[in-house]
Amino acid sequence: MKKNNKKKQSGMKLAVLLTLVAVGILAAIVVLTNQESTSSVETAGVDITGQPTLGESGAPVTVIEFGDFKCPSCKAWGEMVYPQLVADYVDTGDVKFSYINVLFHGNESVVGSLAAEAVYEQSPESYWDFHKALFAAQPSENHDAAWLTPEKALEVAAGFPAIDQAQMKADMEQQETMDKVDADKTLVEEHGVAMTPTIVVNGQTLEDPFDYDAIKALIDEALAEEN
Numbered sequence: 001m002k003k004n005n006k007k008k009q010s011g012m013k014l015a016v017l018l019t020l021v022a023v024g025i026l027a028a029i030v031v032l033t034n035q036e037s038t039s040s041v042e043t044a045g046v047d048i049t050g051q052p053t054l055g056e057s058g059a060p061v062t063v064i065e066f067g068d069f070k071c072p073s074c075k076a077w078g079e080m081v082y083p084q085l086v087a088d089y090v091d092t093g094d095v096k097f098s099y100i101n102v103l104f105h106g107n108e109s110v111v112g113s114l115a116a117e118a119v120y121e122q123s124p125e126s127y128w129d130f131h132k133a134l135f136a137a138q139p140s141e142n143h144d145a146a147w148l149t150p151e152k153a154l155e156v157a158a159g160f161p162a163i164d165q166a167q168m169k170a171d172m173e174q175q176e177t178m179d180k181v182d183a184d185k186t187l188v189e190e191h192g193v194a195m196t197p198t199i200v201v202n203g204q205t206l207e208d209p210f211d212y213d214a215i216k217a218l219i220d221e222a223l224a225e226e227n
């Protein structure tokens with residue numbers, strides 16, 4: 001009888017132990033699963049007021065690129081991911097896309113940002129084509145060498161009849177234009193942007209901006225929440 005009780009007790013101890021182990025494994029699975037799904041981190045909403053924005057203003061999902069005209073990865077993103085994003089979601093009215101300047105490459109980043117802000121101010125309808133053309137002007141080799149000068153930006157703008165180059169040059173030297181670049185810099189700091197491009201989908205920052213499936217998943221999730 002005593003022996004049986006002992007057996008029973010040790011049996012129960014074993015059961016408790018197994019339960020604890022099971023709970024531990026479950027907890028580990030939950031943690032791991034959560035880690036896997038965080039291909040994005042929560043960021044506070046980014047205010048895109050006054051930023052160049054492509055697509056319908058009422059589009060339910062907002063995608064933001066923090067980019068730098070001097071950055072080779074941003075050029076690559078613009079060529080590899082952006083066209084697909086526009087075709088799949090911007091043209092359909094599901095996504096609006098904004099671009100915010102990042103100044104990680106010194107004075108040339110500032111020059112590129114001033115040029116883009118000046119074009120956006122003067123001819124918003126020319127902005128995205130100028131944006132694309134300025135990235136296209138980025139040398140594919142030795143991109144660290146200086147290339148982004150005011151003269152280069154004006155030369156790129158010369159391809160667009162809607163842009164008055166004299167006006168653009170004057171605007172690039174205006175404090176108001178610098179204020180817009182500074183406002184972007186503040187957004188970059190506020191949102192802890194550490195690399196370019198940084199892609200934010202409805203407040204969620206992609207860990208890998210080139211992972212189009214992850215971008216798609218975040219957009220589809222946001223669209224499903226809308227419906």
Ligand code: CA
Binds near residue numbers: 050051052099101
């Ligand atoms: Ca801006």
